[in-house]
Amino acid sequence: MTDTTLHRSLPDRLDNPLKSAVLSWESLLVLVAVAIFILNSFASPYFLNAWSLSDLTFNFTEKALIALAMALLIISGEIDLSVAAIIALASTMMGLALQYGADTPTLVAVGIGVGILCGAFNGFLVTGLKLPSIVVTIGTMSLFRGIAFIILGDQSFKGYPPSFSWFGQGYVWWVISFELVLFLVCALIYWVLLHRTVFGRRIFAIGNNDVAAQFSGVRVDRIKFILFCLTGLMSGIAAVLLTARLGSTRPSIAEGFELEAITMVVLGGVSILGGAGSILGVVLAALIVGLVTFGLGLLNVPGIVMTIxxxxxxIVVIALPILFRMWRQRA
Amino acid sequence: MNRLLKHREIFLALAILLVLVLVTARFPRFAQPGNLLTIFNDTSILMMLALGQMAVILTRSIDLSMAANLALTGMIVAMTNAAFPGVPIPLLMAMCVVIGAGLGAFNGILVWKLNIPPIVVTLGTLTIFRGLVFVISGGAWVNAAQMSADFIGLQRAVFLGLPVLSWFAIATALVFWVVMTRTPLGRSLYAIGVNPTASVYTGINVGRTKFYAFVISGAVAGLCGYLWVSRYVIASVEVAGGYELTIIAACVIGGVSIAGGIGSVAGVLLGAIFLGVINNALPVINISPFWQMAISGTAILLAVVLNARGERRKGRIILKKAEAT
Structure with a gap:
């Protein structure tokens, strides 16, 4: 497949910028998002309402926050399947801190701190011991959630203070929730980081050819380690938001989040093989996933059917361009 | 010590023996033959699934949809049995294998013809299959009262001192051993994992062989759908939720390299038995079952570290991404 090899090299504005912008993955995603939005507003009379649309954002912000960092990690050629387990462990530790009378700032610090530590542990195993990230994070996934189960068993932590609940339930202005604002700010930061800094270019370089990147003076292991820490950090933040929103911690919290976050990343046009992708795509994909699940929810479709x-x-969004290319080659 | 590490099977067998000795030291009844056979029987389904997964992982792919495939086929066969109790069980089992293989073939086609990475394909089909369980069942359960006596009883029947379920695992292991070591298909699964490009030059159709691997894992998952449902006498949406990772864990502990090309039937069997022994030992030594998850996580991590030490023998690969991808 010379085709994919070419696709994965780094072209620097070889095409007509306008034409490539119109034909890009992101514009396809915009079209899909608009189509689903219109379908939704026809399908349910409750959809086009400021408060409904605000509720919609709670559907995806926590997973999308993780997807931002996961996108960078996948572009660099690694993956982290343990993010949901990190949420479970961070949430459990916050609950534990609460039992010792921690106040809101301490709770947030514990959640985020545990997240970063878990990410650093993953990063150490992958870069320090040179282990494949997919197996490592399958292992830490069991380990992190397992620790949450050891601490909590079949119990749960409750009784978070109202000032803490604000992170998951509060509004900054009118219908604009804190979660949404935080997500938009993070998306902007990650966009700058990936597309406008040296660090971001190095991530692409590593994803395309980590040996060549190493020989060009890029500290491959250090960057990968930082990316694992970032993914842990975002999982910690997501743990704070989710715990605050639900108001309780169970060891089974956030089950299946890792698959949804990865779905957002891949749907957003990030190559699962590494080396290609954009933050805009990931944000749009998060919006699409949110629109689909929320719209189906308004139609009383059960959650498990939404997963279909x-x-x-x-699969369809990834298969279609490939089928289209095959069809064109044959014609 | 290094030679021991290279022989993963011996190392694992010793580790299992160590756990047995430690537990038996305090609870002598743990190592009684009857209990050991119970553990083996408990682990049978995991062993079969892990063998199917191995066929896929050997080709540098991964099948995350096995547990969902199992749940879907299990639900279909349980509903069929509830609706038509007269259908003979062998026919139902054949149906399971065919449906499972069909679901696996769907994965395989996407990997083979469209070149979509296996992890993406099976991540998608994992959610689709499990959602379909809900759609066909309407969220309802099929319970013991609705299943026929034969449906539940077949795998519990004792044949030559062992339950039929254990014989299924033994037969599957034998078939896998023959296929993996004695047939062109088995050898090409290994060849693809070791070096896809060289495999192309030796005349192996890489895509089609991966397709076969997915059909194999699907067929095994389908058969296990019947075995699981009839063993736990319940078919529901939640059946085997999250079990895909336990299957992969058994493979990794058994020495299968996630980078492809390395793994043996004996290793995988021991990997599954290791998890089975741990799970059965915990309640005996009075450790809460909530420890189980963290312990298997630690076991996976240790196994990966050991695997990595055994695998550092890769030669230089020139033209890494040529025709084979």
Whole structure:
């Protein structure tokens, strides 16, 4: 497949910028998002309402926050399947801190701190011991959630203070929730980081050819380690938001989040093989996943059936361009 | 010590023996033959699934949809049995294998013809298959009262001192051993994992062989759908939720390299038995079952570290991404 090899090299504005912008993955995602939005507003009379649309954002912000960091990690050629387990462990530790009378700032610090530590542990195993990230994070996934189960068993932590709940339930202005604002700010930061800094270019370089990157003076292991820490950090933040929103911690919290976050990343046009992708795509994909699940929810479709839609969306959106290319080559 | 590490099977067998000795030291009844056979029987389904997964992982792919495939086929066969109790069990089992293989073939086609990375394909089909369980069942359960006596009883029947379920695992292991070591298909699974490009030059159709691997894992998952449902006498949406990772864990502990090309039937069997022994030992030594998850996580991590030490023998690969990808 010389085709994919070419696709994965780094072209620097070889095409007409306008033409490539119109034909890009992101514009396809915009079209899909608009189509689903219109379908939704026809399908349910409750959809086009400021408060409904605000509720919609709670559907995807926590997973999308993780997807931002996961995108960078996948572009660099690694993956982290343990993010949901990190949420579980961070949330459990916050609950534990609460039992010792921690106040809101301490709770947030514990959640984020545990997240970073877990990410650093993953990063150490992958870069320090040179282990494949997919197996490492399958292992730490069991380990992190396992620790949450050891601490909590079949119990749960409750009784978070109202000032803490604000992170998951509060509004900054009118219908604009804190979660949404935080997500938009993070998306902007990650966009700058990936597309406008040396660090971001190095991530692409590593994803395309980590040996060549190493020989060009890029500290491959250090960057990968930082990316694992970032993914842990975002999982910690997501743990704070989710715990605050639900108001309780169970060891089974956030089950399946890792698959949804990865779906957002891949749907957003990030190559699962590494080396290609954009933050804008990931944000749009998060919006699409949110729109689909929320719209189906308004139509009283059970959650488990929605997963059929997200799963099919993932495969169809990836398969269509490939089928199109094959069809064109044959014609 | 290094030679021991290279022989993963011996190392694992010693580790299992060590756990047995430690537990038996305090609870002598643990190592009684009857209990050991119970553990083996408990682990049978995991062993079969892990063998199917191995066929896929050997080709540098991964099948995350096995547990969902199992749940879907299990639900279909349980509903069929509830609706038509007269259908003979062998026919139902054949149906399971065919449906499972069909679901696996769907994965395989996407990997083979469209070149979509296996992890993406099976991530998608994992959610689709499990969602379909809900759609066909309407969220309802099929319970013991609705299943026929034969449906539940077949795998519990004792044949030559062992339950039929254990014989299924033994037969599957034998078939896998023959296929993996004695047939062109088995050898090409290994060849693809070791060096896809060289495999192309030796005349192996890489895509089609991966397709076969997915059909194999699907067929095994389908058969296990019947075995699981009839063993736990319940078919529901949640059946085997999250079990895909336990399957992969058994493979990794058994020495299968996630980078492809390395792994043996004996290793995988021991990997599954290791997890089975741990799970059965915990309640005996009075450790809460909530420890189980963290312990298997630690076991996976240790196994990966050991695997990595055994695998540092890769030669230089020139033209890494040529025709084979």
């Amino acid at each position: 839609f997200t799963g099919s969306l993932l």
